[in-house]
Amino acid sequence: MQLTGYSQVRYQFLQEKGKHNGFDIRRARVDLKGSITPVFAYRLQVDFAGQPKLIDAYGEIKLADYFSLIVGQFKIPFSMENLTSSNKLEMIDRSQVVEALVARSKDVIGNQNGRDIGIQAGGTILKVKDTPVIEYRIGVFNGSGINVADTANNEKDVTGRLIFTPLKGLSFGGGYYKGWDKTIKPDVLGKSQTRNRIGAEFSYVLSRFSLKGEYIAGEDGKTNRSGWYIQAGYFVIPQKLQVLGKYDIYDPNTSTPNNISTNYVFGANYNFNNWSRLQSFYTIKQEEGPAIKNNFLSVQYQIGF
Numbered sequence: 001m002q003l004t005g006y007s008q009v010r011y012q013f014l015q016e017k018g019k020h021n022g023f024d025i026r027r028a029r030v031d032l033k034g035s036i037t038p039v040f041a042y043r044l045q046v047d048f049a050g051q052p053k054l055i056d057a058y059g060e061i062k063l064a065d066y067f068s069l070i071v072g073q074f075k076i077p078f079s080m081e082n083l084t085s086s087n088k089l090e091m092i093d094r095s096q097v098v099e100a101l102v103a104r105s106k107d108v109i110g111n112q113n114g115r116d117i118g119i120q121a122g123g124t125i126l127k128v129k130d131t132p133v134i135e136y137r138i139g140v141f142n143g144s145g146i147n148v149a150d151t152a153n154n155e156k157d158v159t160g161r162l163i164f165t166p167l168k169g170l171s172f173g174g175g176y177y178k179g180w181d182k183t184i185k186p187d188v189l190g191k192s193q194t195r196n197r198i199g200a201e202f203s204y205v206l207s208r209f210s211l212k213g214e215y216i217a218g219e220d221g222k223t224n225r226s227g228w229y230i231q232a233g234y235f236v237i238p239q240k241l242q243v244l245g246k247y248d249i250y251d252p253n254t255s256t257p258n259n260i261s262t263n264y265v266f267g268a269n270y271n272f273n274n275w276s277r278l279q280s281f282y283t284i285k286q287e288e289g290p291a292i293k294n295n296f297l298s299v300q301y302q303i304g305f
Helices: 098-103
Strands: 002-012 022-035 039-049 053-064 067-075 115-128 132-140 157-167 168-183 194-204 210-219 221-238 241-251 261-273 276-285 296-304
Touching: 022 115, 053 115, 098 210, 098 221
Parallel strands: none
Antiparallel strands: 002 022, 002 296, 022 039, 039 053, 053 067, 067 115, 115 132, 132 157, 157 168, 168 194, 194 210, 210 221, 221 241, 241 261, 261 276, 276 296
16 A cells, blocks of 8 residues: 655746736645555545545556556546646646647536546557557546546547557557537537547657657537647756756637647756655747737646655
């Protein structure tokens, strides 16, 4: 049994008119996980920031390296950045397209912390010198998010992810998500609309340099959305001081002109040790259409145990 946790305290300086600068508690999580036997494992994670909520609650059956089952509430196997734990993110915020299309803050189903309730099969098909070469995940989910039963329909959402790692430090692959959601139009309230996603990703990580990127396209009913990002980082002081930059672009409706949002993000992380770090990033926001002054600076301190 292992008990861990972390909290993230953020300060934001917002340029946008009508917004207020200040501190907030991003996350305050306690995570309990362990193994009853080499075959059976479990996890419970709760976030106490704001209104307390259950984040993870699942059991896992590990039958072999190439096959395991997870049942309960957990992250959907889609998007590299979604599957990266919030306390391991190299930047303070996830990319626009991940927030919009992977069950997070701007998704049509609301902010579900990238999670859902369901069952997943997965494992490593091939290993070379203990390095996974081919990994897969296939899951079936309610499609309604965390801590709720399926409210959209009797159909279930299906998703899958396939990752190749031909060389140590280099991986690439993609994922597919096919699902349903309640339409928000009053005349057809209660009827279902498609909620599909497709994505591609790559990651190249050396001891001091890293390069990562993703492309995701989504379909919500008759609305098509897409976006991508590319991110580079370098440790100026090995394992301590890391500088990063990201180009992040998102189109919330590919049929509508002049609505693309582009973020230029740059900043640095300083790791005091394995459980404490300071992050500072400045985001330049550019939206097509009327110019808005809405750049912002975020500083976040994270401490864990």
